[in-house]
Amino acid sequence: MSEQSDFLDILLENHENMTEKQKKILEAAVETFSEKGYAATSTSEIAKKAGVAEGTIFRHYKTKKDLLLSIVAPTMAKLLAPFFIRDFNKVLLNDYGDFEDFLRAVIINRMEFAKKHMPILKICLQEIPFHPELKNQFIEHVFNKLIGRFKYIVESYQKKGQIIDIPPTSVMRLSASAIIGFILARTLLVPESEWDDEQEMERTIRFVVKGLSPDPK
Amino acid sequence: MSEQSDFLDILLENHENMTEKQKKILEAAVETFSEKGYAATSTSEIAKKAGVAEGTIFRHYKTKKDLLLSIVAPTMAKLLAPFFIRDFNKVLLNDYGDFEDFLRAVIINRMEFAKKHMPILKICLQEIPFHPELKNQFIEHVFNKLIGRFKYIVESYQKKGQIIDIPPTSVMRLSASAIIGFILARTLLVPESEWDDEQEMERTIRFVVKGLSPDPK
Amino acid sequence: MSEQSDFLDILLENHENMTEKQKKILEAAVETFSEKGYAATSTSEIAKKAGVAEGTIFRHYKTKKDLLLSIVAPTMAKLLAPFFIRDFNKVLLNDYGDFEDFLRAVIINRMEFAKKHMPILKICLQEIPFHPELKNQFIEHVFNKLIGRFKYIVESYQKKGQIIDIPPTSVMRLSASAIIGFILARTLLVPESEWDDEQEMERTIRFVVKGLSPDPK
Amino acid sequence: MSEQSDFLDILLENHENMTEKQKKILEAAVETFSEKGYAATSTSEIAKKAGVAEGTIFRHYKTKKDLLLSIVAPTMAKLLAPFFIRDFNKVLLNDYGDFEDFLRAVIINRMEFAKKHMPILKICLQEIPFHPELKNQFIEHVFNKLIGRFKYIVESYQKKGQIIDIPPTSVMRLSASAIIGFILARTLLVPESEWDDEQEMERTIRFVVKGLSPDPK
DNA sequence: TATGAATGAGGTTTCATTCAT
DNA sequence: GATGAATGAAACCTCATTCAT
Numbered sequence A, B, C, D: 001m002s003e004q005s006d007f008l009d010i011l012l013e014n015h016e017n018m019t020e021k022q023k024k025i026l027e028a029a030v031e032t033f034s035e036k037g038y039a040a041t042s043t044s045e046i047a048k049k050a051g052v053a054e055g056t057i058f059r060h061y062k063t064k065k066d067l068l069l070s071i072v073a074p075t076m077a078k079l080l081a082p083f084f085i086r087d088f089n090k091v092l093l094n095d096y097g098d099f100e101d102f103l104r105a106v107i108i109n110r111m112e113f114a115k116k117h118m119p120i121l122k123i124c125l126q127e128i129p130f131h132p133e134l135k136n137q138f139i140e141h142v143f144n145k146l147i148g149r150f151k152y153i154v155e156s157y158q159k160k161g162q163i164i165d166i167p168p169t170s171v172m173r174l175s176a177s178a179i180i181g182f183i184l185a186r187t188l189l190v191p192e193s194e195w196d197d198e199q200e201m202e203r204t205i206r207f208v209v210k211g212l213s214p215d216p217k
Numbered sequence E: 001t002a003t004g005a006a007t008g009a010g011g012t013t014t015c016a017t018t019c020a021t
Numbered sequence F: 001g002a003t004g005a006a007t008g009a010a011a012c013c014t015c016a017t018t019c020a021t
Helices: A003-013 A020-034 A045-051 A052-058 A064-093 A099-130 A132-159 A168-189 A197-212 B003-012 B020-036 B043-050 B055-060 B064-095 B100-114 B118-130 B132-159 B169-187 B197-212 C003-012 C020-036 C043-050 C054-060 C066-092 C099-116 C116-128 C132-159 C168-189 C196-214 D002-012 D021-034 D041-051 D055-062 D064-093 D098-129 D133-160 D170-188 D197-213
Strands: none
Touching: A020 A045, A020 A052, A020 A064, A020 A099, A045 A052, A045 A064, A052 B197, A064 A099, A064 A132, A099 A132, A099 A197, A132 A168, A168 B169, A168 B197, A197 B020, A197 B169, A197 B197, B020 B055, B020 B064, B020 B118, B043 B055, B043 B064, B043 B169, B055 D098, B064 B118, B064 B132, B100 B118, B100 B132, B100 B169, B100 B197, B100 C054, B118 C132, B132 B169, B169 B197, B197 D041, B197 D064, C020 C043, C020 C054, C020 C066, C020 C116, C020 D041, C043 C054, C043 C066, C054 C196, C066 C132, C099 C132, C099 C168, C099 C196, C116 C132, C116 D098, C132 C168, C168 D170, C168 D197, C196 D055, C196 D170, C196 D197, D021 D041, D021 D055, D021 D064, D021 D098, D041 D064, D064 D098, D064 D133, D098 D133, D098 D170, D170 D197
């Protein structure tokens, strides 16, 4: 399954009846927003890149902001959170005995996801701070649901004595920092340099696992 | 020393001969760029907020981009890196025996710095990805110098057997992730909620220290 | 007979083969043109209000202007003048002895007409000044025919010594001003306030009759 | 005193500090709005006619609507009503014994006013029905004040036995219809034809005076 | 016949920048 | 140095109209 079609599958989940041109518009918008930022992108640029007339954009999206939301909102509401949660369920059902195995699965999974959807994720990251609606959507659909799931998982590992006894939110913050830092370092800072993926991942996992391990009695 | 004057001190280091109006322009620009993003901010808006005429901005800064650079560049070149390095020197001279003490000092120091200069840091974070000059400046003046310093420090602690034997860049990535994650969580995600600063900091320090500690032989 | 069907009857006089959609389009156009003015009304708005596709309008009316003309032209050519003339004939055939009786009949008749077709009349009033074709049509089909008829009637009353001996056009101007002023005051200025229709009409009739009565010898 | 400068005097009453270009914009806007209607006039057309850049319009008037209001509102608030009232005062102070003399003065005065400001009056007439703010302003600043004044005058003539004893509003309606009908016939319908101004005016005055005269006892 | 996606010209408005004062 | 009117290119958006289905 190619990245392209996968991306469209996701954005199309509820809009199967999408024109070819509309798809082109979405693709062009994602690419340009990601490269230059939302505010610095002009609709005429998107139209040109999509190979459509500028008016066509506004037939499908009432405003430029609408176009942004139609990219970011489903990414957060239907893509990020559900995927996350589904993965976590899978992870739980598989009943990884070790926190380490669980962490490894999550990192690999999210890493792949990030690689596939980097442009759209970059847009989210860049625009959420400037658009209160997006911020609210993020908190509601992503953050809160994430916390709920994570709390349950962490507590189960804490009961097993594999994680130190601190609030699950703190566990989440520390783990997420490491994972996101790993992804960002990988994709943004050193995109082409010497970087042993396998090794760095192992180092990250070891770091988190040891960092969160309980003190010996 | 008030935050205001401190901010201006920094941006003024090389431009002692700055008019009152110019200072007002800088302040207004920082505030607005931070709130709405560079591309979404109009110069007329800055002028209004600064209480100057629209033309006055262009008397001091040839273009709007110039204004951005005059905020971000010195922040990175003279503010971020030098401060960092100076602190590190202090830290080293004081010869903290424990890596833990060193880490604690760094976190407290950077935390204060971030609190004081949040708007300007937000601008950097948001705009660096879209402006190649800034990206280069960042890598050259901040990232590379940081790595140089850090490498030296990490290796000294590795020699003391307090840090696991992995590449200093990995140590830096893992530590920085935790610190930056701590700061972002503190300032962006939970700006007003229940958050025990002291405790969370201790948890973060413990996490990094344990996470980087060498395996027992 | 409902107002709706009556309206369509009139506009349909020569176009018996009008589809249901076409009727809907005409109704929607009349309503919207009247509310917002021709230039400020978009064809898509009409389409939406009529419940048809945007393209359907242009299947029946080559241009937007065509749509306007197809409303205004028949209203003037077949609706306004003929009705007027027919009434006048009736009036004359009945041979009202008194100018006063004649005037009363005209006012009542036109008042009812105006109430029934206010939107379409408003469109005519608003758009005639901006469209030379309409202006010509108005002068040719309404104004000139009206004058011809009126001249004959006025002269007959002048012969009877019931109207002062001034040019019929002046009589027409003065009478029309009073009648139109009456209708506008009634429909536009005081649409809901205290207004005794019966009494105001009597006052208007008395005003015109006395105003046009010959000087006593 | 030329019509041009007079017009600007009026619109400038409160804005003495108006750019030359701004005046040009106002003139061009009045001319074009009057000719083609507000909605059918483009700002680029106004700019071209005024000999300024399109942006210049929006430096002085935030929106196109603003430009309309800046023409119509003062015309109604400061021009129409006050002039009217001042004239009426003059008229009263001069203590015209006869209602006929009073009427003659009013007709002449308003006729001149209409001739001078026809374009701007046409704009008012055309646009008030489509803009609720304007409608309210008209009722508040023109209509209500007019009624107040007129009531007083009419009643004084009714006491003198020169006007029939009907409500002053009815007197006003009938008189205004005749005057406005006179002006419109003169300026719109027969702008160039054979029309003896002097005679038509006398006929109108006679018509109103006789039409409103009390019944002989 | 009816549709509605697509168009592109043109509409209103914004904005960085210039320049006479 | 400071102003703010002026600019004109370009931004976002609308709309009458066309055309493949």
